[in-house]
Amino acid sequence: MGQACLTGLATANSPDVVVFLDGDYSDRPSELPILLAPIIEGARTSRSVPACRGGVLLGRLPWHQAFGNRLAAGVITLLYGLEISDLGPFRAGRADVLRALTLKETTYGWAVEMILKGALAGFRVVEVPVSYYPRVSENRNQRYGEGTVGAGWFILS
Secondary structure, eight states, X not given: XXXXXXXXXXXXXXXXXXXXXXXXXXXXXXXXXHHHHHHHTTOEEEEEOGGGTTTGGGGTSOHHHHHHHHHHHHHHHHHHOOOOOOOOSOEEEEHHHHHHTTOOOOSTTHHHHHHHHHXXXXXXXXXEEOOOOOOSSOOHHHHHTXXXXXHHHHHHO
16 A cells, blocks of 8 residues: 555656545545645645544444554544544645655555654644545455554554
């Protein structure tokens, strides 16, 4: 996941803005205007899923992923004072800012690295309310939680 994002960032030809989203249609390109609005207004953005608050995500993410997402977001809020509610992949940023962060994480921890490096470098990190839809296809690792331990390790480390 992180490797694909880093490759895309490195090979994009002179973009102003780079957008990251899952290819399983859980993130909808039709919501790009919502995601891009803060950038147009001068901010770097990440994703916020309002349904993440109050347990509604349990119907959309397996329980172990919803729990891990909340745990990691809570740890970031506690340790860094950056109030975030979600570590989802639907995010966008100015290309010059993203490149200045010198992102290196090639696994599931790429979203956390982007958020923390951005905040620590003094860039504004903004969450915006976008939707999260059920995946079009089911991944065996997600269904049985086989990838959860590895993803959790990379995100929390």
